[in-house]
Amino acid sequence: MSIETSEHGGRVPWGDVLLSAVAAVSWALIGMAGTAALGLHLLGADAAGSLGPMTAAVVALGAGGSVTPSGDVSAFGLKGAEATTAIQITPLGVGLVGALLLSWFFLRSLRGAGVVIAPSELLARAGSVVVLFVAMLGGLAWAGHDIITIDGSQLGLDEVTGGGGLGDITDQLPGGLGDIGDIGGLLPDQIGDLVDAKAAVGFTVDTVPTLLGGAAWAAGILVIALLASRRTPLPRGWEAVHRVVRPAASALVTVLLVAVLAGFAAAGYAAISDDNPKRIAGAALLGAPNGVWLGIPIGLLVPVDGQATGELAKLLPDPIDELLSISSDQPVTLGRLAELDGRVWLLGVAAAMMMLFAGVLAAARTPFVRARDAAVAGAPGATDVRGQSALGFAGRCALRLGVVTALALPLLAWLTEVSVDASLSVLGFDAFGAGIELHGQLGMALLLGALWGAGAGAAGALLAYASGAAGNRAAPLARGGVTAPVAQGAAELPRQPGPYSPGTPHRAPNPDTNPYLRIPDELREPDDGRRAERARPPDVYGAPTVIGPYTPPPAPSKRRPRSRSAPPPPPPPPEEGPPPPGSSRRRD
Numbered sequence: 001m002s003i004e005t006s007e008h009g010g011r012v013p014w015g016d017v018l019l020s021a022v023a024a025v026s027w028a029l030i031g032m033a034g035t036a037a038l039g040l041h042l043l044g045a046d047a048a049g050s051l052g053p054m055t056a057a058v059v060a061l062g063a064g065g066s067v068t069p070s071g072d073v074s075a076f077g078l079k080g081a082e083a084t085t086a087i088q089i090t091p092l093g094v095g096l097v098g099a100l101l102l103s104w105f106f107l108r109s110l111r112g113a114g115v116v117i118a119p120s121e122l123l124a125r126a127g128s129v130v131v132l133f134v135a136m137l138g139g140l141a142w143a144g145h146d147i148i149t150i151d152g153s154q155l156g157l158d159e160v161t162g163g164g165g166l167g168d169i170t171d172q173l174p175g176g177l178g179d180i181g182d183i184g185g186l187l188p189d190q191i192g193d194l195v196d197a198k199a200a201v202g203f204t205v206d207t208v209p210t211l212l213g214g215a216a217w218a219a220g221i222l223v224i225a226l227l228a229s230r231r232t233p234l235p236r237g238w239e240a241v242h243r244v245v246r247p248a249a250s251a252l253v254t255v256l257l258v259a260v261l262a263g264f265a266a267a268g269y270a271a272i273s274d275d276n277p278k279r280i281a282g283a284a285l286l287g288a289p290n291g292v293w294l295g296i297p298i299g300l301l302v303p304v305d306g307q308a309t310g311e312l313a314k315l316l317p318d319p320i321d322e323l324l325s326i327s328s329d330q331p332v333t334l335g336r337l338a339e340l341d342g343r344v345w346l347l348g349v350a351a352a353m354m355m356l357f358a359g360v361l362a363a364a365r366t367p368f369v370r371a372r373d374a375a376v377a378g379a380p381g382a383t384d385v386r387g388q389s390a391l392g393f394a395g396r397c398a399l400r401l402g403v404v405t406a407l408a409l410p411l412l413a414w415l416t417e418v419s420v421d422a423s424l425s426v427l428g429f430d431a432f433g434a435g436i437e438l439h440g441q442l443g444m445a446l447l448l449g450a451l452w453g454a455g456a457g458a459a460g461a462l463l464a465y466a467s468g469a470a471g472n473r474a475a476p477l478a479r480g481g482v483t484a485p486v487a488q489g490a491a492e493l494p495r496q497p498g499p500y501s502p503g504t505p506h507r508a509p510n511p512d513t514n515p516y517l518r519i520p521d522e523l524r525e526p527d528d529g530r531r532a533e534r535a536r537p538p539d540v541y542g543a544p545t546v547i548g549p550y551t552p553p554p555a556p557s558k559r560r561p562r563s564r565s566a567p568p569p570p571p572p573p574p575e576e577g578p579p580p581p582g583s584s585r586r587r588d
Contacts, residue, residue: 012124016109021128024105029136032059032098035285039093042282056140057205058286062094063137064213066206089418092289095217096260102129102218103225107232115477117233130218137214141205228253230365230475242477243367248400248457251362252408255354256293263292291317294416294438297409299351300452302445303331304413306438316436319344331441355405355452359460360469363397366461367479368471390465398457405453406446413440 036058040046045054057067106129110117226232227241227249234241267284271277298304308316308324316324319340323332330336337344418438464470511517 012118012121014124017121017124017128020105020109020125021132024102024109024129025132025136027105028098028102028133029059029140031101032062032094035097036062036091036094039091039282039285042278042285044279044282053203057203058091058094059098060137060140060205060210060214061089062091062098063133063210064090064095064217065137065141065210066213068204068206090290090415091286092293092415093284093286096289099221102133102221103229106222107225107229110232113233115233116236119235122235126219126222129222130215133218134211134215138207138211141207141210224249224253230478233477242475244400245404247365247474247478248362248397248404248453251358251365252401252404254361255358256296256408256412259292259296259354260289263288290416290418293412294440295347296351296354297413297416297440297445298332298334298337299347300355300409300448301334301348302409302413302440302448303333304438304440305331306418306436308436332438352452355456356460358405359397359401359456359458360464361460361473362401362457363393363461363464364469364471364473365475365478366393366397366400366471367474368393368465390462393465393470394458394461397461398454401457401460402450402454405456406450409449409452410440410442410445413442413445416440 033055037051037055040051040054040058045051061067106125109125110122113121226234227245230242230246230250264284267280267288271280271284274280294304306320306324308321319337320332322340323336334344334348337347416438417440418436461470509517511519
């Protein structure tokens, strides 16, 4: 079967390239903005500031950008009051929505190019998407700045005085504070005024880091999409990517997305029984992938260095918050978490089962030819394809999935890093101080990713081989790749059984069991001795064709065509019939 390599003959269709880039970038940013706005609204963040600038800032963070919060606090002329905040966190819920939409539209635009796409066209499509995404992100950086007003009563200062200022404390002192000038009335009044003060905290999207981070984010998404898509064409010479990289990469991406869906399901279950389900739903929209993809490295025994102080420690899931509050000089591991809550071992079991599922899925998508299939199928190149043994197939799957997991696990640990440090101090009095630090050990993630991937790949390949699922889900591009020479401009794919290319039947055709092989009674001929000579032998793949005696068509007339000027010949006389009833004319 030969397929056209490209619909454009090597030319870059710039009109289609630009339209597809506009569609991909527009839908990606619309999805990211909608997710960010809905999540912020459910969290109640729009009550303190404008939703539009906050949405732009969250979208910039989700696309690899940077946001710098800063601001001042002034209460009744007091000096030295300032608010400092540093945030380094990526809302992966927003980024995941944008990544899925961007990659889907980008891959869809490539599938119309045929089996092989020209490198120039691939670079043009990818480059236009990245450039347009960066340009749109620059507009978000311009719009992503605002000032948020924080109510001083929400900072916890009133709790320092027991909710009633310092009047109760001064009354209990010997002689009271009223005798020392007017300080007895001044200090409680100033603290009360400070509680009612307003803190104006602003944030600004850093333009240059956001543009650079957005370019790297978009390019990385496109690369991952090309490696994980099994039916998207690639340039000629990249056939090994179809057979080696794409089965393992697509399997690992699939299980990571399924894990995120499980995280959303868990958040929905928690929201049902919670007093404030909106906050859980908003947090899940923005950060469900953060929690899930942080738990996967921990479940696969990757150590995570971290510390948590202040109110922000309450945002961490249990028992990580308890572990970090007890001791922050030791890394967070699965064993230490299990000491506080034995149910944490289920996280390790779930992560191991996820990797095993990835191994089985990779084996099902990896081309596999048994010895008997190679002899019977008669596919092109069957002389070069030898029967693969189970151990050899398991080794190849283990190597491929091990390499892919060794690269993916450090990426997950890096994406889920959290660094938040916030403090508000007034005249040296620490109103609140909070911070979270979580950093996975990338070296251990690389090593453990290779080990887990190799083990899961081998075990999954053996399970797929034993169940007969090995290679059953392999894509056509992975089965045969491109075998035709470049000059012919065509690609040969192996012959697969189908409606227009039937396979070898398991048994001879039998008219008694197949009604399509039976001859209708009106087409049967009398057995005159010549029936066997005229009957056509039955076809292997269809019903026999029964024809009657051959009657040649009449020979064309050799009479000269009459001239147009000649009068038409007279009509033939009508045949004489019997006289009409009652007629007296007697027939001779």
